[in-house]
Amino acid sequence: MSSKYDVLVIGGGNAALCAAIAARRGGASVLVLEGAPKFYRGGNTRHTRNMRCAHDAATEILTGPYTEEEFWEDLLRVTGGQTDEVLARHMIRESKDILNWIVEQGVRWQPSLGGTLSLGRTNSFFLGGGRAMLNALYLTAERLGVEVAYDAEVTDLVIEDGMFLAARLKRPIDGETEIRATSLVAAAGGFEANIEWLKQYWGEAADNFLIRGTPYNRGSILKMLLDKGVQKVGDPTQCHAVAIDARAPKFDGGIITRHDSVVFGIVVNKHAQRFYDEGEDIWPKRYAIWGRLVAAQPDQIAYIIFDSTVVTSFMPTLFPPIAGQTVAELAGKLELDPAALEKTITEFNAAVLSGTFDHTILDDCRTEGITPPKTHWARKIETPPYLAYPVRPGITFTYLGTRVTREARMLMADGKPSANMFAAGEIMAGNVLGKGYAAGMGMTIGSVFGRIAGREAAKHARN
């Protein structure tokens, strides 16, 4: 290990590896510092499965075109306009080429997975999932001569006048505790696994959050950069949160703890009261609001309640539903007030109007006379066994980040671009995503800005 590199990449996920590969291909010497042990390398990329890229025609694995304009409209819609149009349009344009570039780095695509047909036109899926994608990127990076260090926790960044000089390590690598480099690419993700930090915005409720990714996404690099004068972007209270099974582990439960059964039943809180329209919109469009909704309930817990008639309507789940032959028995197992749950279900059933059920469209099965209503897919819950999944907020990622230019170059608080600091991935996703989310965008941000950051960092180092 030499004592000075052209490009230092901090982080080990999709964005970091794309940056490392691009920088190395640009002729730079590159060191990647991954704070996690090898098995947990890659942060949230471990748990991803697809990427959203614009394309003008169908491909072997994509069922039809997805134009830049359509991508832009989708982004505008999900963010409610909270996006940097110049940066976002630049990303969307670049995403077209990523579809091929990422394959050149060894990543393989496959058609959309079973149960995700709605994404078959827009999103390209990684064969074998996110960890397979990461493995391919690491193999390519190492083959190109990128050096990678694991368990390489950075404790401090030496930055003077917006110029990165060195990173300090908790544990020495080959006797060195300070790594100097001509350029820095920060691609170390957000702070979703840092409960103390989350508490600044969420209070004690954050203790009841489950974190869908590894415990290593602590945002320490993001914090150092913001503390040392890099301009911040994004709302710190924003995070991608879905309702996941309350029995999931505190960290790294990944995709398999998710629940897609909300539209097939009702959701109640610990007082056995409903609190939101479960049938508001097609599930993929409402999937990501339920984390926040549950976070706002007492003790951050809720229960999806349904009956035996719908059990095969959604993907099989990791944890089996909790079952009771009567509503009261189910309530007992969930430690809810049986009378309250019976009342809620009786009132709900009485309010259900008859209609023609079709979960693929906004059907005419709705309730009348209750608050909140269930505006679609409302059917009586009356066929035992009665079933339930307990759910808690599952935090996927955070939006607070460093502001960057089109070249992925960080902007300092005074508005000046940094001389040699670049950012890619979740750590700067807030530039593009002010709020909201659409499947696969995180990986698009990671790959596009990772590649740009690596290229620009190498260019700076070699000049």
Next chain:
Amino acid sequence: MHGTRILDEADRLMTVCNSCRYCEGLCAVFPAMEMRRAFSDGDLNYLANLCHACGACYVDCQFSPPHEFNVNVPQTLAVARAESYAAYAWPQAMSGAFARNGLVISIVAALSMAAFILGFAVLNDRDVLFGVHTGPGAFYKLMPHNAMATLFSAAFLYAVLALVMSVRAFWRDIGPAVGGRADGGSILQAIRDAGELRYLHGGGVGCYNEDDKPTDRRKLYHHLTFYGFLLCFAATSVATLYHYLLGREAPYPWWDLPVVLGTLGGIGLIVGPIGLFMARTRRDPALLDEFSYGMDVGFIAMLFLTGLTGMALLLLRETSAMGPLLALHLGAVFALFVTMPYGKFVHGIYRFAALVRYAQERRTAA
């Protein structure tokens, strides 16, 4: 709850995998899993035998050890597979042969070769046993052709019977296909899939062995072994036809079809098993059933021994070593035949049946 601890674990894993599905593009196991929401013993034995142990799903899994979900599909299915061989063995009294398979195979091989040497020594004069014999019928000076044909036909037919009964038990246990029924199309598809080892490919990049780099060569060595075996079988079949139809007696000249087939097959049966053994020793123990070492190596060794003695016999058939080498070769082949239903050989039969079932299900789903 299932009949065994390993099937309970396989059920747990398939429940995890069925809620993830990231691996569905890697091989046949995961699409077959997705056709089900719950898993009977038969379903799990079907999936276990459908798995080719390429290792890709272990390397690609975000939940493999040390993750607390502890998802290790290749190892779990390897153990389940080995246990299924014992469960379906015919007659059931023989299922114990799988428990200490390496030992069983070694003893049978040793006894068989010893019996042939002893038989040759007892039934032949010393100068016949160590004599130089050439020309048509040379081998039969040591053992009459009819005796040889009778003995080996009996051994072979017994093996076929035991295998048919075993695979019948398997086929019944895995139950009806999800949707389809067996037809010519699915059998042809299975022959193609088995013939090219379609799913021994790590999802396309190659298999995994000692680490997370897809550099494994087991597919090549398996092809050498399998096609070597088939060529040797073809050589024997052609020679049998020569004998009965054309009245031409072995040994045949080097350029004649039985010898050409046998030589090519013999080379495959020497090189292939060596390669498989080397790959086996390098393999990450995390991917393996720790108790199947004896079974795996025993079968590889039997094939190697068959190839080696056969090639030695070919090279030295015109010397005084021919008699003892013939005894060794016949002993090896006899042991191979009689242990076929009670060793690793059965993996090919069950996997083929599983591939037929998968082809049926795919055709119905399509």
